[in-house]
Amino acid sequence: MTETENIFNGNNDIYAYLDECGGYGFKQYNQDSPLFIIVAIIVKSSDIELIDKKLQDIRNKDFNNSEIKSNNIKGNHKRRAKILDKIKDLPFSFFAFIADKRAIFTDHGITKSKATFYKFLNEKVYEELRSTYPSLNIITDEIGNNEYVREFTNYVNSNRKPITLFDKEFFKVVNSKTTNAIQLADLIAGTLSYIYDDEKKKKVPNNIHFLNIINTKIAKIRFFPQSYDKSLFEHAEGSPDYDRNIVQIVYRKAIDFCNRNINSNNEDIKRQVFVLNYLLFRYQYNSYRKYIQTKELMRAMELNNFPKISEQVFRNKVIGKLRDNDVIISSSTKGYKLPSSEKEICNYYHHVNSVVIPMIHRLNLCNESLKMAEGSKIDYLDKTNFKALKKLTSVYRNIIHKPDL
The missing domain is CATH 3.30.420.10 (Ribonuclease H-like superfamily/Ribonuclease H)
Structure with a gap:
């Protein structure tokens, strides 16, 4: 000892x-x-x-x-x-x-x-x-x-x-x-x-x-002095892993959020600032710009004395809230990162597409079956709380039922 x-x-x-x-x-x-x-x-x-x-x-x-x-x-x-x-x-x-x-x-x-x-x-x-x-x-x-x-x-x-x-x-x-x-x-x-x-x-x-x-x-x-600009734009022009316009807007959005919330006493916002700074750290060094697994980000929070939270809470109250505040974060099966290329932006869109469209499809099937059983007298999507879902399923039906031209 x-x-x-x-x-x-x-x-x-x-x-x-x-x-x-x-x-x-x-x-x-x-x-x-x-x-x-x-x-x-x-x-x-x-x-x-x-x-x-x-x-x-x-x-x-x-x-x-x-x-x-x-x-x-x-x-x-x-x-x-x-x-x-x-x-x-x-x-x-x-x-x-x-x-x-x-x-x-x-x-x-x-x-x-x-x-x-x-x-x-x-x-x-x-x-x-x-x-x-x-x-x-x-x-x-x-x-x-x-x-x-x-x-x-x-x-x-x-x-x-x-x-x-x-x-x-x-x-x-x-x-x-x-x-x-x-x-x-x-x-x-x-x-x-x-x-x-x-x-x-x-x-x-x-x-x-x-x-x-x-x-x-x-x-x-x-x-x-704290600066992420030093090597932010080191990629050679034309690199498939780099798009200057994407890098600039992603960087500005992230830095703006950190600057606006750095002194917040709210526990959720403190987590958001910490995770975003962690992502920014990786973003700074081009040779190490890769996706970061959820477990690594959560472990980093624990090492910095944040109370332990579930992965669901992490996705909703950290990543989700950052996105709600206009911070651009790409995600895939490999984890999260601040995107620096069109490919990484598309990774996020593919991820959303793979989650949202099947959910809308299943919701539409459920609602159609219920309407059929009720003789089209009841549409549960007509309820006030589901106006947005009503519009989404309506657009979805128009797309899948529209004949090819």
């Missing part, structure tokens, strides 16, 4: 193990990465012992019992992929905050000092974690010479406060050499740099896709 396992006894308590990748430097990106990445490994208290044991096995077999660190792998991309494949099924998720220092330098006034920059990052990361989990245990590496960790420790100690009377929080600094989950945070942070740092990404072979391996472990990734 690890030293942090006994802090709280509840199985719903969450442990967030933090580490970072990158530095403060804003002037010379040939030495410093343009990205500053903070990762929190999220583990339920009931899974800590298993996580620790499995990670220790990986340390023994793949790191000769030394630390699981991204720098111990460096540019050996096959080795990194192999190790990530081993950890992808472990019971954890991660939250990441990725700051692009190039954009911050030109657009924001938070770079005047290292302390100001770190304070800004600390506020964003701490608020994200604190607002999501009522029973939160934050574990970071020993202070040592790590300035960011020192600033984060100072920030948490100065700003920690419960959101409700039932909240619990614990903050502890430990030695990463003996805390495997912090080493995992280091590995994930370093891997994200090979996904989002343009220069490092160029060195990864085309047949290795780190994001594909770890995507199911993502609870949330926040970018600062």
